[in-house]
Amino acid sequence: MKRSTNLATRRAFLVASASGFAGLHFGLPQQLAAAEPSYSPSTTAQGQGGGKAKSVILFFLCGGASHVDTWDMKPQAPAEYRGPFQPAATSAPGLQLCEHLPLLRQQAHHLAVIRSVCGTVSTNDHHAGYYYNLTGHQPDASFKIEGNDRRPYPDDWPFIGSVVASRRRDQGGLPNAMTLPHKPSKAPYTRPGQFAARLGVEFDPLYVQGDIAEPLKFQVPSLVLGGDVTADQLRSRQKLLETLDVARRQFENSPIERTWKQHQERTLNLLLSAQTSQVFDVASEPESIRARYGSGINAMSLLLARRMVESEVPFITVFWKENEAIKNQCKSAGGWDTHGNNFDCLKNYLLPEFDQAFSALLEDLNQRNLLDQTLLVVNSEMGRTPKIGDPRSGGVNGAGRDHWTHCQSVLMAGGGIQGGQAFGSSDRLGEHPAEHPLTPADIAKTVYYAAGINNLQAHDGQGRPYNLLEEGDAIRELFS
Template sequence: MNPTRRRMLKIGATGLIGGLSLPRLLQLQAGAPTPAPAAAQACIFLFLEGGPSHIDMFDMKPDAPQEIRGPYKPVATSVPGTRICEHLPRIAKLAHKYTILRSHSHNDNGHNTGYHYVMTGYKADFPDGNSKAPNNHLFPSIGSIISRELGPKSPVPPYINVPDVMAGGGPGFYGSKYAPFVIDANPSQPDFEVRDLKPIEGIDAERRERRRKLLAAAEAPTAKGRQESMETYYRKAQELITSPAARKAFDIASEPAALREKYGYTSLGQCALLARRLVEGGCRFVGVDHSGWDHHFTIFPSLEKDMLPHVDRAFSALVEDLDQRGLLDTTLVVLMGEMGRTPRVNKDAGRDHWSMAQSVVFAGGGTKPGQVIGATDKQAGAPTTDPVGVPDLLRTIFHQMGVDTTKVYNTPQGRPVPIVDGGKLIKDLV
């Protein structure tokens, strides 16, 4: 016997069906399917700032002339037919756990403007060279959008930048409520400590509350925007100080020494490990900024000795660690920079800016592993398959996170700004 609408409402109102809301009751009555949860509950965004060389890492061209292919050799991976750089041996062994997108392409060849574009999906309204961080005063970043749309799920902030603020990672016109919590410290350092987590000695909870009320009363009501901004920061700091769960999530020193060594005692390695802890603690989006990839001079010694070993250990350890803890399926890991590098080695034995082709690596979060999507020409200079642009990339990440990309918000001036301006889902990936 099918219950009537009135009977269903009465049952729901008396609480006999625990945990069922009115919309859910009506959905059951209509026989509608329950919406599936988002594939990814969190995203770890490893940003290789400066422009990692795709042709020397994930899109090698061994048959090209020496001045294009460079000195490195491709090696086999755990996926037959997929080959990557010999200096990424750990990542090569895990190729069945991730997918390489080789056809990412856009037309912004600047560091600051390209960073802005990748993080927001909108072209910068300033010339390249603006080193202010964050530089997106109008358009919100991907992390701020996720923070606004999904909200916090624990005392850990929903959006975090480590080890410093990301150059396109601000909240834009969304305001300070959706700004990242910036750790502003390097977790690879022995004296690493997260600000705002350590209570002031000699001040108990009652005294802190009295101070908070006094501060709120003392704030001038004139500059409304600044007042609201400061109140947001004070509230966030108070929540962190009083939350054991938040302090635990940031406590990287509690990790076994062997695991920390596996990630590598480098900025990227320890930031990746901390990102895993933050995701476990409930963070929605962790943006890791790793600089040093702008190799206009003597690129190969730098890549071989420093940059490639660091990313090899950090990325492989993160994917394995998440997988072993049962978190990889629900955590999307993205490895990329703002651009790639020129196919041809320049006169200074370096490679210059090249946004027309770049490789992006995805793992977990409901993506299909063990693939190579897209291809570039014989010089890794341009896609020979359909290019994947920044809006496509962001739309796909939002889709996996369960963010409604059809939403539009108005700026304070009334200008409508879609969450994603165009783009399409990378179907082969999801």
């Protein structure tokens, strides 16, 4: 759907975009079947140890984290596979992690390390990997046909976070799904899978932007008032209606007009709510807390995620923000896509930053008695080739690892998860799942189970029911 040039004015776009309206071109909203009325974990989930997670934090390591150098190491594999890193003991007996994760190893009694996830996609690329891991659905043929030109489409399957958001009542404060500190990846190569799509744009995440140069500053551009609009004007219903009139008229005969009032209300709630500005104010945190997380944008994003949990946001996604200052050293965009110099990049940059920030989040939530009601998930769009050497970056001498969608690991903690365990295993080289093979659909179903969501039925535009995710099963063995 092409957006009209009538929306070019700042005020019209402000009202539309605050609730994800900027994504309306991805598709028309569909009506949900009976959504969960609020946080009300199902009897089935509660009875089996699930249903405890009031909030979910997904920490997505953009680029494809190397499973065999972090949480599924293979010290007995041949040298051309295992690399120079050594596994080390953790606070959980029998569970080992990489030696370069010293702080996380102290928190491993909270962790469940899932080592047998196969997310194979025919393209072996980022776009399809994102989609599979963010929705639980295998990518369709369009991913292979269109490659990096594959855009988010209106009939895509919805993001896991949007499904969770749709099953929780809007409490009139912050949105039910929020994503920070960026929207991967740089336009026009926006990654599919991170939107509500066929579920309806009213369930798109609200994107909060952060900057590497100013890690304490977070903002939602669509919630920044234009120079000719004041808060007093917004509080005046008459002035508001005048402001909205131009934008509203063009939708009066549109199929999406039925969601217009929802967008208006959501925008006003956010613009006029003291809660919004308070939650984003990570600078108000004690310096000792900020220092424990670290000083970078990814660290502060996790700290903001904790503040969102305290405000009872049901689903928070933190997409690792790449640091372009190191992109040439790693033959990547500055993230986990370590095509070259994999080991130095992990040891000197990626692992220390991740280790400090994520271990701090675990420790912080636990100390605040929030961990049991918050599910933490660390995932990525793929693993990396167990055999060292990517031809695109000098082969073996380049010391890189290429894309590998055939095996990856996922970390979970909190939300009823029994910590201190590994579930499943990969083969001796880390190439394929061996024991308890899983797919991203199983991971998605586990998230839903932890959040107490059983009802995955929705209706299409013609009122026909369909299941949001038929594949996969929750990994109930993870729960205490």
